Amino acid sequence: MHELWAVIVKEFLQLRQDKKMIPAMVVGPVIQLLALGYAANLDVTHVPMVLVDEDRSPASRALVERFTGAGTFDLVGAEDTPAAIDPWLVEGRAQLALVIASGYGEDVAGGHTPKVQVIADGTDANSSGLGLGYAAQIVAGAGVEMVAARRVPGGGRPAAGHYELVPRVWYNPDLKSRWFYVPAVIAMVLMLVTMILPSMAVVREKEIGTLEQLSVTPLRSWQLVLGKLIPFLILGLLDMLLVTGLVTGLFHVPLRGSLLTLAFLTFLFLLCTLGLGLLVSTMVRTMQQAMGLCVFVLMVPMIYLSGLIFPVENMPHGFQIASYVIPVKYYANVLRGVFLKGSGLDVLWPEALALLGIGLTVLTAAALRFRKSLE
Numbered sequence: 001m002h003e004l005w006a007v008i009v010k011e012f013l014q015l016r017q018d019k020k021m022i023p024a025m026v027v028g029p030v031i032q033l034l035a036l037g038y039a040a041n042l043d044v045t046h047v048p049m050v051l052v053d054e055d056r057s058p059a060s061r062a063l064v065e066r067f068t069g070a071g072t073f074d075l076v077g078a079e080d081t082p083a084a085i086d087p088w089l090v091e092g093r094a095q096l097a098l099v100i101a102s103g104y105g106e107d108v109a110g111g112h113t114p115k116v117q118v119i120a121d122g123t124d125a126n127s128s129g130l131g132l133g134y135a136a137q138i139v140a141g142a143g144v145e146m147v148a149a150r151r152v153p154g155g156g157r158p159a160a161g162h163y164e165l166v167p168r169v170w171y172n173p174d175l176k177s178r179w180f181y182v183p184a185v186i187a188m189v190l191m192l193v194t195m196i197l198p199s200m201a202v203v204r205e206k207e208i209g210t211l212e213q214l215s216v217t218p219l220r221s222w223q224l225v226l227g228k229l230i231p232f233l234i235l236g237l238l239d240m241l242l243v244t245g246l247v248t249g250l251f252h253v254p255l256r257g258s259l260l261t262l263a264f265l266t267f268l269f270l271l272c273t274l275g276l277g278l279l280v281s282t283m284v285r286t287m288q289q290a291m292g293l294c295v296f297v298l299m300v301p302m303i304y305l306s307g308l309i310f311p312v313e314n315m316p317h318g319f320q321i322a323s324y325v326i327p328v329k330y331y332a333n334v335l336r337g338v339f340l341k342g343s344g345l346d347v348l349w350p351e352a353l354a355l356l357g358i359g360l361t362v363l364t365a366a367a368l369r370f371r372k373s374l375e
Helices: 002-017 021-039 056-068 086-089 104-110 127-147 177-181 184-208 209-213 222-250 259-281 287-304 316-323 327-341 344-372
Strands: 047-053 074-077 096-100 118-119
Touching: 002 222, 021 074, 021 096, 021 184, 021 222, 047 056, 047 127, 056 074, 056 096, 056 104, 056 127, 074 086, 074 127, 096 127, 118 327, 177 184, 177 327, 184 222, 184 259, 184 287, 184 327, 222 344, 259 287, 259 327, 287 316, 287 327, 327 344
Parallel strands: 047 074, 047 096
Antiparallel strands: 096 118
């Protein structure tokens, strides 16, 4: 243990002397969080809308007030005919057009189906799809009120055959996309701190020759491996606490679960990333090669296939199978389960076992290859 402690102290001293490493481990996570937290927001609000009201009745004005009062749509202009909509959408002055056909008020009063059309700019498929969804909800709400206003004579009930759907959303009642994406920053930060930087640090020692000097000392290979990985493990846990504080304090994402549970499952995830970083260091000779292999071969595919950004269920079957060996997939479930659902180990134990199995496998393979490279 004395030799192991000496290696750990030596690694911390070396990190302190490296003027680029500390900013990368402290400032880098904060920048990542701010950039992704503010930029990765798929919530659609204040959609510019142009109006074509051919009816100009109290009923049509009530429908327009429903759109403008919802806080989702901003009325930026009005035209007399649908033919005049095109320049608004082409020039980007409006993203959605609401067309209320002539006779809308009479249809509402007579119990007929009124005609309303919504035209969206499909160049931004996500925003347009969400905008159309919000518009459909508003129109459906108006239809429910219209049906409820027509009573069966003497019965006092709405007309038969019509039902009102009352949706409820758990864990994220406002459907804030930021609550979905911001916890993913923790996974990205930990991959940066405990996979990319350790691999570059080990390769750097190869380049300057200090690793060969350590190999001729009485240190055993397991002492050298642990001595190099434990400092980054500690820094990874500290970064997790830092980013968690910013996620909950700055972006108001709730942490409904136990911080201790999150720390324990993060420790299991770090076994995977530390093992991958050590494995990369045994396969390359320069820091540039280590960076390229970590980022383009490991980090980017793991982010895409893990479910951090894109749902795994929507991927082809082959990619879904490949995702089972990606530790970030299980850690993404951990982050969203602990933060949003308040899940504990009684729910997340499959993810814990998967992370433990992958971590021990990768770390053992990396340690054996690292020892062979020293010999």
